[in-house]
Amino acid sequence: xxxxxxxxxxxxxxxxxxxxxxxxxxxxxxxxxxxxxxxxxxxxxxxxxxxxxxxxxxxxxxxxxxxxxxxxxxxxxxxxxxxxxxxxxxxxxxxxxxxxxxxxxxxxxxxxxxxxxxxxxxxxxxxxxxxxxxxxxxxxxxxxxxxxxxxxxxxxxxxxxxxxxxxxxxxxxxxxxxxxxxxxxxxxxxxxxxxxxxxxxxxxxxxxxxxxxxxxxxxxxxxxxxxxxxxxxxxxxxxxxxxxxxxxxxxxxxxxxxxxxxxxxxxxxxxxxxxxxxxxxxxxxxxxxxxxxxxxxxxxxxxxxxxxxxx
Amino acid sequence: xxxxxxxxxxxxxxxxxxxxxxxxxxxxxxxxxxxxxxxxxxxxxxxxxxxxxxxxxxxxxxxxxxxxxxxxxxxxxxxxxxxxxxxxxxxxxxxxxxxxxxxxxxxxxxxxxxxxxxxxxxxxxxxxxxxxxxxxxxxxxxxxxxxxxxxxxxxxxxxxxxxxxxxxxxxxxxxxxxxxxxxxxxxxxxxxxxxxxxxxxxxxxxxxxxxxxxxxxxxxxxxxxxxxxxxxxxxxxxxxxxxxxxxxxxxxxxxxxxxxxxxxxxxxxxxxxxxxxxxxxxxxxxxxxxxxxxxxx
Amino acid sequence: xxxxxxxxxxxxxxxxxxxxxxxxxxxxxxxxxxxxxxxxxxxxxxxxxxxxxxxxxxxxxxxxxxxxxxxxxxxxxxxxxxxxxxxxxxxxxxxxxxxxxxxxxxxxxxxxxxxxxxxxxxxxxxxxxxxxxxxxxxxxxxxxxxxxxxxxxxxxxxxxxxxxxxxxxxxxxxxxxxxxxxxxxxxxxxxxxxxxxxxxxxxxxxxxxxxxxxxxxxxxxxxxxxxxxxxxxxxxxxxxxxxxxxxxxx
Numbered sequence: 141x142x143x144x145x146x147x148x149x150x151x152x153x154x155x156x157x158x159x160x161x162x163x164x165x166x167x168x169x170x171x172x173x174x175x176x177x178x179x180x181x182x183x184x185x186x187x188x189x190x191x192x193x194x195x196x197x198x199x200x201x202x203x204x205x206x207x208x209x210x211x212x213x214x215x216x217x218x219x220x221x222x223x224x225x226x227x228x229x230x231x232x233x234x235x236x237x238x239x240x241x242x243x244x245x246x247x248x249x250x251x252x253x254x255x256x257x258x259x260x261x262x263x264x265x266x267x268x269x270x271x272x273x274x275x276x277x278x279x280x281x282x283x284x285x286x287x288x289x290x291x292x293x294x295x296x297x298x299x300x301x302x303x304x305x306x307x308x309x310x311x312x313x314x315x316x317x318x319x320x321x322x323x324x325x326x327x328x329x330x331x332x333x334x335x336x337x338x339x340x341x342x343x344x345x346x347x348x349x350x351x352x353x354x355x356x357x358x359x360x361x362x363x364x365x366x367x368x369x370x371x372x373x374x375x376x377x378x379x380x381x382x383x384x385x386x387x388x389x390x391x392x393x394x395x396x397x398x399x400x401x402x403x404x405x406x407x408x409x410x411x412x413x414x415x416x417x418x419x420x421x422x423x424x425x426x427x428x429x430x431x432x433x434x435x436x437x438x439x440x441x442x443x444x445x446x447x448x449x450x451x
Numbered sequence: 452x453x454x455x456x457x458x459x460x461x462x463x464x465x466x467x468x469x470x471x472x473x474x475x476x477x478x479x480x481x482x483x484x485x486x487x488x489x490x491x492x493x494x495x496x497x498x499x500x501x502x503x504x505x506x507x508x509x510x511x512x513x514x515x516x517x518x519x520x521x522x523x524x525x526x527x528x529x530x531x532x533x534x535x536x537x538x539x540x541x542x543x544x545x546x547x548x549x550x551x552x553x554x555x556x557x558x559x560x561x562x563x564x565x566x567x568x569x570x571x572x573x574x575x576x577x578x579x580x581x582x583x584x585x586x587x588x589x590x591x592x593x594x595x596x597x598x599x600x601x602x603x604x605x606x607x608x609x610x611x612x613x614x615x616x617x618x619x620x621x622x623x624x625x626x627x628x629x630x631x632x633x634x635x636x637x638x639x640x641x642x643x644x645x646x647x648x649x650x651x652x653x654x655x656x657x658x659x660x661x662x663x664x665x666x667x668x669x670x671x672x673x674x675x676x677x678x679x680x681x682x683x684x685x686x687x688x689x690x691x692x693x694x695x696x697x698x699x700x701x702x703x704x705x706x707x708x709x710x711x712x713x714x715x716x717x718x719x720x721x722x723x724x725x726x727x728x729x730x731x732x733x734x735x736x737x738x739x740x741x742x743x744x745x746x747x748x
Numbered sequence: 749x750x751x752x753x754x755x756x757x758x759x760x761x762x763x764x765x766x767x768x769x770x771x772x773x774x775x776x777x778x779x780x781x782x783x784x785x786x787x788x789x790x791x792x793x794x795x796x797x798x799x800x801x802x803x804x805x806x807x808x809x810x811x812x813x814x815x816x817x818x819x820x821x822x823x824x825x826x827x828x829x830x831x832x833x834x835x836x837x838x839x840x841x842x843x844x845x846x847x848x849x850x851x852x853x854x855x856x857x858x859x860x861x862x863x864x865x866x867x868x869x870x871x872x873x874x875x876x877x878x879x880x881x882x883x884x885x886x887x888x889x890x891x892x893x894x895x896x897x898x899x900x901x902x903x904x905x906x907x908x909x910x911x912x913x914x915x916x917x918x919x920x921x922x923x924x925x926x927x928x929x930x931x932x933x934x935x936x937x938x939x940x941x942x943x944x945x946x947x948x949x950x951x952x953x954x955x956x957x958x959x960x961x962x963x964x965x966x967x968x969x970x971x972x973x974x975x976x977x978x979x980x981x982x983x984x985x986x987x988x989x990x991x992x993x994x995x996x997x998x
Contacts, residue, residue: 192556194500194563238735242742245498245698248559249690252500253731256687260727321853321869322862324842328850331839338799338837339851339912340825341859379683383567390560395841420575426567433561434549 154304158297166300168412170368172404173307174361175388179400180314181357182385187394188318189350190330191240192248194382195255198235199355201262201377203228203362208275208372215281217293217302217367224363225356231258232355233348240347252379259377274373278366293367303364310360311401317353318397326350358385380422387425390432393439402441465597470720471713472596476605478712479612480675483667484685485692485704486619487660493699494636494656497547498555500562502664503686504569509535509665510681511577513672518584531669532662539661543654566683573679581678590673604674611670616705619663623701632656636699688715691734697747706745752777752812752916752948753798759806760793767793769972771807775916775965780942781950782959785969786992791952792834794969795918798950799831800824811916825854830914832905834921834952840894844885847893847904849876851911876911882944883907883937899930903937910941919951923958931955938962960984968992 157169178200185191207224211217239250262269269275283302284290293299317323325346328336333343366372375381384407385400391410392403410428414421432439488502499505512534517527542565550557590607593600623629635642635652643649668682675681692711696703711730718726737745751774758771768790775781783791796802798809800821808817811827819827839847852872853859867873880886883903888896893904902922909917922938923931935958942949942962953959959966959980966983968976976986983989 186556190556192559194559238738242738245555245559246694248556249498249694253687253690253734257727257731264725316863316865319865320862321858321864321866321872322860324846324850324853324866325859327842327846328839331841332837334801334821335833335837335839335908336850337821338801338825338831338833339908340822340854341850342820342822346859380567383563386560386563420571422567423571423575426564426569426571429564429567430546430561433557433564434546437553437557 175404178361179385179388181354185354189326193251195251197381198255198258199228199358200362203359207363208366217281217283221363225359228359229356236351262374280367393441396441474713474716482708485689487663489704491660501565503682505664506668507682509668513669524587535665536658539658543657586673697744700746703746754810757807766972779964781965782963789969790972828915831918832909845889855912916948
């Protein structure tokens, strides 16, 4: 009951954000929401199914480029977002079939490799992706359902509500999945693959499902980016971008439901602070990862919440 | 899509033969990188994501000693090996060693963190601009191969790579240290029971693997650009090599490096945009046919 | 009485070494069977082959006359085969209750359900509660399984094995690593499960008290091959068997 109340209050505050926050704060808030979605998908794979993927940025990029290309040709926000998500899902399903049947170490290596393959494609396939210039001039298309309504997105506040809506939907769906029989099967795979197989569950099938869902989430986060930034460039697929959900989740707590979300907030806070002092912010990221792995594997949430009581 | 099937420069056969030789020299760098990676995995059970960074550090140290301080080329190589060996020592002794008992995922995360640290550290210390070191005088010039100029240095690299492969093989097959390492790799407890100091051995093996990577980086300095990120670019290929050859298998790493280096060279020649794709295709095929790699068990 | 498990010339080799060689077994339904033998006799490998954890190099395996030689472990479970592990293999981060709930959900084919909540699975929840009671772990139901005492983890291990309601269940050294008090509890549980459930139990054991007090049939293995089979009394008298145990009290 207390959790529900806290969540409602938080939602209320978020819904009112445009009224007391400036444009820059809204911009950052949108980015935090995108990273939250991105990280939730990552953690379904890692914290709940035990698969560590270093290539999620590849699917993020597929979602971003897909949305961008659609919006450039047909400026309807829903078409771009849905199209980007579906494209990312399809790619993750295909690559997943190749990756998931291997041991966890091979899997991690393969995901890093595939992520970089997508980066290389984005960078060199000029005709399709614009090469290292990327896609530019992507419109923040109106949210419309032909015949029903058409809402203009020029104002950042409007777009913020769209992103918030998708984020809430994504979080809600994630919550349902985690607390469902399928979610339990995934946790079983994380805890002991052999035992899971020996109780009649096909490990490969659920790994693939988890991988595809993670790809869809990454794709959603990616698809929500172009209308905000109006450009899409290859670094979105680079492994250094894949590091962001990894760090955010590790920071927030891989064993907690809210971990990726808390981590995303902390990530941006930290980035904001660090960047004021130095341009070398990757090294700080790396040091934080090392500290977390050596001493705080449960992340920030893990420090406050006892194991076994999942929030 | 539209990409040319053949880029014709002179006669096809000669171009192909020449490119094969280019591929061979590229394979040697890849072999040095993949060898260390696979040895560390085979013995310690750790996949060091930051191994490419050690390669990069090898290049930077060699550039500093040889290109900036004017040290003798061979001495510079040796010094850079030692420097990276020290870095490897610290990595294993103070960080990796403490997380062996944990889930593999945390080892991967830790080494991933190190990539981030090394990449920026290199920019901080040496600056972000690419460096182009000078060529040692005794390697200057080219040799005519099938009517085309082929750098003498690349011939040296091919020779060096093969020589190192033989030395490493001898090291593991014939020496006392090599036998201890192999025993520890196959049965840690047993090896410990007969008196082998496992922690010290592991640190040694990790440092050895680091030095192999550094050797690859250092040897590459006269002909390759020294820049941040060169390690990360190669680690992907090193992963593919170890997957193709089988993790933990030295022979597999050598063969895998030859395959990837050659395919990469031909890919650049024939399918310039998609050469990375070609390598992935080969890896995907190998994995589907033999998931443990060509020589994996 | 019917054969529930039958093997033909089953073999598994690791390089030169034969872990299991030319094993022809006919295990009867309803007979509590123990597999015994000195260390390295191939007992655990045999269980691994029969449960699908490993695939054989030679020979065939039949379950109720249906060939299952190359079937993966998850498919064998769906047919009605299950096992426990010698080295504790539970789900440490999940609660004790979830440890039992998952195999029950698997049996009821509910694991594909992604949007219904766990609580709404009334049938599965009810059954899991019952099994939890059967293995005496109701009080610990919300603890993370990894925090249970060693002895309780073994009870949980057995609970997971029977939660899929198997027709035949392989228990690999259930008393392994137990202190004397825990051992008694495990023995009691195995006895209880054997008498109350319609499952044919086949156990690998070193503890001769357990073996001789529970078994209807004993299979003796040595160096990967079946040395002898028979009722407990016959085995006790068998000179070859006594020889390989070198005068131990059996």
